[in-house]
Amino acid sequence: MSTVIVKNVSKHFGAQAAVKDVSFEVNPGEIFGLLGPNGAGKTTTIRMVLDIFNSETGSIEVFGGPMTEAKKDRVGYMPEERGLYQDLPLERVLHYMAALKGLSTSESKARTGAWLERFDLADHRRKKVKELSKGMQQKAQLIATLIHEPELIIIDEPFSGLDPVNTQMVKTILRELSARGVTLIMCTHQMHQVEELCDRILLVDKGEGVLYGKLADIRRRHSGHALNVRTTGPLPALPGIREHKTTNGNTTLILEENTTPQQVLAALVAAGAQVEQFEIAVPALEEIFIQVVAGKNHPAGESRP
Amino acid sequence: MSRMWVVARHEFSRHVFRRRFLFALLSVPMMLVLMIGLIAMLVALDTNRDPLGVVDTSGQFNAEIALSADAEEDRVELLFFTDEADAQAALEAGNIQAYYLLSEGWAEAGAARLVYFDEPGENATDYFEDLVRANLTAPLPSDNAQRLAQGYTIAASTPDGSRVFSSERWLDIALPILVSFVFMYIVLSASGYFTAAVAEEKENRTIEILMTSLSTNTMIAGKVIGLMGVAVLQATVWLAFAAAAMLWGLPILNPDMNLNFALSPGTIVFILVIFVPAYLMFAALLTAMGAAVTEPAEGQQLAALVTMPLAFSFYLLGLMFENPNSPVAVFFSLFPLTAPSLMPVRWAFTAIPVWQVAVTSGLLCLCALGALWLAARALELGMLRFDSKLRLREFFRRRAA
Structure with a gap:
């Protein structure tokens, strides 16, 4: 059973359509990327999943049915715009957030202590939130999201303001959670983080879902008719090649329409070349994102949710 | 502990443990102690034990x-x-x-x-x-x-004997008026707490996280109860100091004074049925205003709509003293926004028919419930509205699908 099922949801603000007929599913234990440019409708979609907004059409199921007050305790949410009480000590804020999720005082104390230690914030527990650096506040916000051990976590830009060391730590935590069966929906603009962490994605643009599916499949679908090849010696002349580009010793071959990678490989072997690398060139997610959002590339047969 | 009480406890401690609150809480009793001290000093200066x-x-x-x-x-x-x-x-x-x-x-x-x-x-x-x-x-x-x-000693009694006015029952007259003044002071001075209760959370964007843990009704109820606790603490401390001043301070000023602290049950019931719903009503209305705007400062400006009638009732005190049963006096003592300040004054100077107290209390209860609904609706509609305030007609629009 999918943790989240969103079917054909729409939402308008006045005359403007914020979300148009969006559908997707998120499976247990997966890290799902919800991507899109600013104002694409990601946050509105998330707010509908969380029952902060009602959808005008379609349906949303969380843990097998509509969102309820009881189910909210099984969800952890970190919005894009951070929200902690600035004038209160960090530890008190975290205890309050934990209590709102139904944790007892003793549970809250134990978990807060452990998370503060892990995030290296234990020495700052009595400081007011406003006295913490941006990165520390980000980590505090993550603790508030995770403290009640939710089964579904929705995080918006989790790496914002974090240095490389803390970014790595957060990635490790997200992978640990996923391995434990926790479902994660991650909204971010940092495509390399999505490539590293997410199993599947939904790309939203102007309120519509424009790309949906497994990340590997999407990249494959968007790969041009090209190969990355590296040989020990000079690359021999090969038939069926339209263009080749060499950067830092790596060569990308753009193939003629009727040429297959197998034909190129056979030609290389026949020419006696010592092949060190031979792979189908797939574009980075960032390139796909830009192509799709800019409307430059909507290949035939695209999976549109 | 239910979520409502978690919110109430948080709201209570967030205000009570602020330095400025403690200062405000203790400033009134300190003033009282200072005044009694000064008067005691004057009395001591007026004492001469020479033959x-x-x-x-x-x-x-x-x-x-x-x-x-x-x-x-x-x-x-x-x-x-x-x-x-x-x-x-x-x-x-x-x-x-x-x-x-x-x-x-x-x-x-x-x-x-x-x-x-x-x-x-x-x-x-x-x-x-x-x-x-x-x-x-x-x-x-x-x-x-x-x-x-x-x-x-003169004692005046209503024909049915339900109320007796005498100097020995001075507390029946003084206490509702005292509570009324404390009520007005608390509502006027604490209006900022109420309007800021939601506006601050909107401003620092905490509201979105809270809404994934609570319903709007639970949040509003928790906030109002928490802030009510703040007011009860404030009123209790002040009234306790006032009582202490009367018990120990007045004998210093006038040793011949023999105070009788008897209080009729009717007065206690009157105070409860008027002030509890009145406070709930003001708290919820002010919270609604805070939820409808985008910044705490705007909420305070809007709060004047609610607090002005309460302040305006000061101008009607003379009328209440002179003719507490005139139609104008009766109307404003029944009108929910002025009732908590004017009804107690009428209680002190005339025998109010029971139906009038019942109507006032009933109206206050209805208005309190309406105000709580309004506050929850304002929160629901305005919680993620960071750039424009809510308009009144939006409150009554049918909910979207």
Whole structure:
């Protein structure tokens, strides 16, 4: 059973359509990327999943049915715009957030202590939130999201303001959670983080879902008719090649329409070349994102949710 | 613990443990203590234990007559002189602070002469006057003498006897008025807390996280209860200090005062049925205003719509004193926004029909419920509105699918 099922949801603000007929599913234990440019409708979609907004059409199921007050305790949410009480000590804020999720005082104390230690914030527990650096506040916000051990976590830009060391730590935590069966929906603009962490994605643009599916499949679908090849010696002349580009010793071959990678490989072997690398060139997610959002590339047969 | 109580406890402690709140909480009692201290100092300056001279040419004055314990506290030594010249010499020598001249027939004429250079201590003149009263009533039967010493007590009663107004039941009159003033002060001074209760969370974007843990109704109920706790604490501390001031402070100012703290159950019920729903109503209305705007400062401006009628009721106090049963007085004591300040004044000066108290309380309860609904609706509609405030007609639009 999918943790989240969103079917054909729409939402308008006045005359403007914020979300148009969006559908997707998120499976247990997966890290799902919800991507899109600013104002694409990601946050509105998330707010509908969380029952902060009602959808005008379609349906949303969380843990097998509509969102309820009881189910909210099984969800952890970190919005894009951070929200902690600035004038209160960090530890008190975290205890309050934990209590709102139904944790007892003793549970809250134990978990807060452990998370503060892990995030290296234990020495700052009595400081007011406003006295913490941006990165520390980000980590505090993550603790508030995770403290009640939710089964579904929705995080918006989790790496914002974090240095490389803390970014790595957060990635490790997200992978640990996923391995434990926790479902994660991650909204971010940092495509390399999505490539590293997410199993599947939904790309939203102007309120519509424009790309949906497994990340590997999407990249494959968007790969041009090209190969990355590296040989020990000079690359021999090969038939069926339209263009080749060499950067830092790596060569990308753009193939003629009727040429297959197998034909190129056979030609290389026949020419006696010592092949060190031979792979189908797939574009980075960032390139796909830009192509799709800019409307430059909507290949035939695209999976549109 | 239910989420509502978690919110209430958080809201309560967030305000109570602020330095500025503690300062405001203790500033009123401190002022009271300071005032009592100053008055006690003035009383002490007005006390003079030097001997008092008496020239009794009539021979009728008995200085050994028994006085009450209270009167004995003012005792000064009396020095008797056979003629005024000796008394005058003693006064000039500084041996006495003043002298009384009791001429022949002073008791019948009710006249005596007091001679001094500097005004004598109030204790000395009080003591001598108590002695004179005791001398004058000495020939009467002791019961009559005692009644005369006590003075008069007037008690007015409603025909059905449900309310009795007398100086001995002063607390039935004073307490509702006192609670009314404390109520007004708390609502006017704490309006910022209420409007900021949601506006601050909107401003720092905490609201979105809270909404993934709570329903709007739970959040509003928790906030109102928490802030009500703040007001109850404030009122309790202030009233406790006021009671302490009356118990220990007034005897310093006037040792003869014998305060009776009896309070009728009707007054307690009256205070509860008026002030509890009234506070809920104001708290919820002000919270609704905070939820409808985008910044705490805007909320405070809007709060004037609710607090102005309460402040306006000050101007109607004169009317309440003069004619507490006039139609205008009755109307404004029933009108929910002015009822908590004006109904208690009417309670003090007239016998209010039970139906009027019931109608006022009922209206306040209805308005409190309506205000709670309004606050929850304002939160629901306005929680993620960061750039424009809500319009009134939006509150009553049908919910989207």
